[in-house]
Amino acid sequence: MSELASLTNKDGVAVITVNNPPVNALSPGVPEAIRAHVEAAEQDGSVKAVVIVGGGRTFIAGADIKELEEAASGAKPRVPKLHVMLRAIEDCAKPVVMAIHGSALGGGLEVAMAGHYRVAVPDAQMGQPEVNLGIIPGAEGTQRLPRLVGVPAAVDMCVSGRSVKAAEALELGLIDRLIEGDLLTGAVAFAQELVARGGPHRKTRERNEKLGTLAANAAVFAAGREQARKTKRNQHAPLVAVDALEAAVALPFEQGSQKEREIIIECLGTDQCRALIHAFFAERAVSKIPDVSKETPTLPIRRAAVVGAGTMGGGISMALANAGIPVLVKETDQAALDRGMATVRRNYENSVKRGRTTQEVMNARLALIQPQLTYDGFETADIIIEAVFENMALKKQVFPDLDRVAKPGCVLASNTSTLDIDEIASTTSRPEMVIGLHFFSPANVMRLVEVVRGKASSKQVIATGMALTKALRKVGVLVGNCRGFVGNRMFFPYMREAQFLVEEGATPAQVDGALYGWGMAMGIFAVDDLAGIDVGWRVKQEYKHLEKPGVRQPLVVEKLVAMGRLGQKTGAGWYRYDEARKAAPDAEIEALIGETAREAGIPRRTITTEEIVERSMYSMINEGARILEEGYALRASDIDTVYLNGYGFPAYRGGPMWYADTVGVKKVYERVAEFHREFGELWEPAPLLQRLAAEGRTFASLDAEKSGTESAGAH
Numbered sequence: 001m002s003e004l005a006s007l008t009n010k011d012g013v014a015v016i017t018v019n020n021p022p023v024n025a026l027s028p029g030v031p032e033a034i035r036a037h038v039e040a041a042e043q044d045g046s047v048k049a050v051v052i053v054g055g056g057r058t059f060i061a062g063a064d065i066k067e068l069e070e071a072a073s074g075a076k077p078r079v080p081k082l083h084v085m086l087r088a089i090e091d092c093a094k095p096v097v098m099a100i101h102g103s104a105l106g107g108g109l110e111v112a113m114a115g116h117y118r119v120a121v122p123d124a125q126m127g128q129p130e131v132n133l134g135i136i137p138g139a140e141g142t143q144r145l146p147r148l149v150g151v152p153a154a155v156d157m158c159v160s161g162r163s164v165k166a167a168e169a170l171e172l173g174l175i176d177r178l179i180e181g182d183l184l185t186g187a188v189a190f191a192q193e194l195v196a197r198g199g200p201h202r203k204t205r206e207r208n209e210k211l212g213t214l215a216a217n218a219a220v221f222a223a224g225r226e227q228a229r230k231t232k233r234n235q236h237a238p239l240v241a242v243d244a245l246e247a248a249v250a251l252p253f254e255q256g257s258q259k260e261r262e263i264i265i266e267c268l269g270t271d272q273c274r275a276l277i278h279a280f281f282a283e284r285a286v287s288k289i290p291d292v293s294k295e296t297p298t299l300p301i302r303r304a305a306v307v308g309a310g311t312m313g314g315g316i317s318m319a320l321a322n323a324g325i326p327v328l329v330k331e332t333d334q335a336a337l338d339r340g341m342a343t344v345r346r347n348y349e350n351s352v353k354r355g356r357t358t359q360e361v362m363n364a365r366l367a368l369i370q371p372q373l374t375y376d377g378f379e380t381a382d383i384i385i386e387a388v389f390e391n392m393a394l395k396k397q398v399f400p401d402l403d404r405v406a407k408p409g410c411v412l413a414s415n416t417s418t419l420d421i422d423e424i425a426s427t428t429s430r431p432e433m434v435i436g437l438h439f440f441s442p443a444n445v446m447r448l449v450e451v452v453r454g455k456a457s458s459k460q461v462i463a464t465g466m467a468l469t470k471a472l473r474k475v476g477v478l479v480g481n482c483r484g485f486v487g488n489r490m491f492f493p494y495m496r497e498a499q500f501l502v503e504e505g506a507t508p509a510q511v512d513g514a515l516y517g518w519g520m521a522m523g524i525f526a527v528d529d530l531a532g533i534d535v536g537w538r539v540k541q542e543y544k545h546l547e548k549p550g551v552r553q554p555l556v557v558e559k560l561v562a563m564g565r566l567g568q569k570t571g572a573g574w575y576r577y578d579e580a581r582k583a584a585p586d587a588e589i590e591a592l593i594g595e596t597a598r599e600a601g602i603p604r605r606t607i608t609t610e611e612i613v614e615r616s617m618y619s620m621i622n623e624g625a626r627i628l629e630e631g632y633a634l635r636a637s638d639i640d641t642v643y644l645n646g647y648g649f650p651a652y653r654g655g656p657m658w659y660a661d662t663v664g665v666k667k668v669y670e671r672v673a674e675f676h677r678e679f680g681e682l683w684e685p686a687p688l689l690q691r692l693a694a695e696g697r698t699f700a701s702l703d704a705e706k707s708g709t710e711s712a713g714a715h
């Protein structure tokens with residue numbers, strides 16, 4: 001029989017083990033193999049019960065997303081059909097017990113729910129995360145889940161995509177028993193108890209007692225749709241997941257399943273689904289670095305040190321402590337150190353208040369962070385992360401000190417967001433040990449870390465930086481050493497256009513409203529106010545010497561800095577803020593913008609939402625194309641991953657480069673060329689954008705073509 005699942009007999013219990021590493025996805029052949037073994041077990045007189053278990057690290061992580069990708073792209077219009085296998089399991093005359101460890105997600109949970117019983121180890125996770133891929137559960141999950149856990153919990157799980165741990169699953173009725181010891185032994189024992197107890201063994205599809213009526217559930221469905229609109233803004237799948245769940249209540253099982261199938265097929269045809277599947281694989285592609293193989297040995301990071309206890313230093317220390325890594329934090333004066341530690345403590349206290357962590361965990365984490373004013377103990381650190389002000393002169397003072405105190409083999413990382421990592425490395429005797437680790441604020445929360453490769457950074461140091469981001473449960477993206485790296489280099493033109501747009505007649509609230517409505521997590525002016533207007537301003541000063549005379553520069557920001565309107569922290573920036581830091585448009589700013597434009601002779605006009613979105617997105621994409629061509633990002637999909645995890649770009653649009661493909665590279669190029677004619681040299685089309693447009697190609701095709709052949713920042 002197929003190797004994708006094996007069958008053994010354990011004291012009268014048939015054990016079917018799924019073997020499709022790494023995550024036992026239901027790839028072609030797997031459902032067939034499971035079904036064949038179930039049918040064989042049913043026929044075998046020596047078998048009294050069946051246990052289905054996942055081989056390796058997990059139960060079943062779902063349908064094969066590669067297959068879904070093919071269906072969504074139209075390459076293979078076949079939606080995986082798991083129903084025949086599910087029916088064989090559920091109709092088996094002998095009790096079928098699902099033994100769950102690791103993850104039972106999507107199709108994995110759907111398989112589990114077709115069994116008559118489920119047992120799980122305490123850290124097993126179960127969920128229907130399909131909405132994160134722009135689809136709904138498509139193998140009767142929307143029909144069986146409410147039958148097991150009730151309608152409200154099923155709506156919550158299918159709309160949010162969140163998974164539940166075994167203890168919650170037990171409470172909900174999703175599983176029947178927790179197994180504390182060896183899973184297989186416990187599952188077989190449970191199956192034998194069932195045999196001794198005798199039937200009937202209920203089919204999930206026939207369990208209607210938790211469904212209730214449409215009328216009784218009307219408020220639940222309304223709340224589910226509201227939850228979808230709020231938490232999955234602009235997204236289609238979470239809303240229609242509620243339709244499918246409604247069908248479970250309104251219709252008999254067969255018809256409800258049919259409705260579910262129609263909905264998933266419709267979802268698979270959407271841009272949102274294609275974009276979200278792209279985002280899934282893009283995030284996993286970042287660890288594939290052509291010249292730094294997975295086998296590259298990494299340096300163990302057991303102890304860390306951070307220089308600077310400001311917003312970034314404090315957040316980075318928390319991220320390290322959260323991963324169980326003890327960290328020394330150094331500041332130059334006691335007041336700054338106390339301020340930094342007070343913020344760290346407050347952040348943890350807030351997490352406890354919100355129920356995200358416990359007092360015990362908070363205490364343990366705080367105990368891992370040691371504040372100090374000296375470099376004492378830095379010689380024991382495996383990595384030192386510098387997080388001082390974004391100023392080259394300052395960094396050049398710090399790194400020689402680090403070089404002096406660090407042990408050989410210690411990684412020296414800078415959290416710079418824009419500065420030249422090679423210049424920083426040149427102040428040490430060991431540039432091969434230096435890399436950038438650009439965390440995003442708040443560093444204890446944001447997933448993105450740009451791992452900046454200097455020209456001398458060793459492969460081992462790069463592999464260590466990437467491994468550390470994984471250990472911190474973050475997404476590390478390798479980028480080359482150019483001004484602003486990937487994220488901020490693209491953010492500069494995005495910010496520039498936003499400021500030009502207000503000078504030409506839009507208001508900050510109008511620009512932000514257009515971007516938020518389009519899907520960005522926040523408007524760009526709101527972001528600038530949150531980060532501090534002086535932060536971007538200081539960076540601009542570092543590069544002032546590179547500005548070309550005669551080329552237009554934003555004019556208002558300089559005035560804001562001079563007025564001390566630095567954003568939320570000063571109560572005013574692009575907006576005015578109340579005590580609760582709630583933003584309101586400010587007539588004073590609008591007058592200042594108008595006056596500045598008049599003085600500079602910039603004609604004011606009505607700006608449309610479409611123009612705001614196009615100038616914002618296309619300025620980013622044009623710069624992204626340059627970055628790609630110059631080799632500072634390995635793949636277009638890496639650029640997307642940066643934007644999805646660090647800049648609040650909506651995942652259902654796939655990232656800036658994927659969005660360009662969705663709009664059509666030719667169309668984007670043509671608009672960029674028009675803006676070039678209208679606004680001048682800042683809009684000069686990137687040669688790569690022009691070439692792809694001429695050849696009728698996409699950024700995705702470029703990734704596919706060059707996969708495995710180039711390296712970020714190789715030059």
Ligand code: 3H9
Nearest residue numbers: 025061062063064065066080105106107129137138139284
């Ligand atoms: C679904 O089930 C629809 C159904 O309703 C039926 C419809 C008809 N397929 O994440 P990792 C690969 S939708 C294919 O690094 P971890 C992944 O690309 C699905 N491949 O591991 C990577 O490959 P590579 C619902 C998959 O330990 C490797 O496995 N299910 C799949 O950090 C390791 O992955 C989900 O959405 C898959 N289903 O995390 C769950 N899953 O090494 C998606 C993973 O070549 N998966 N791969 O880069 C996950 O959330 C995580 O992978 C998991 C493990 C938590 C399971």
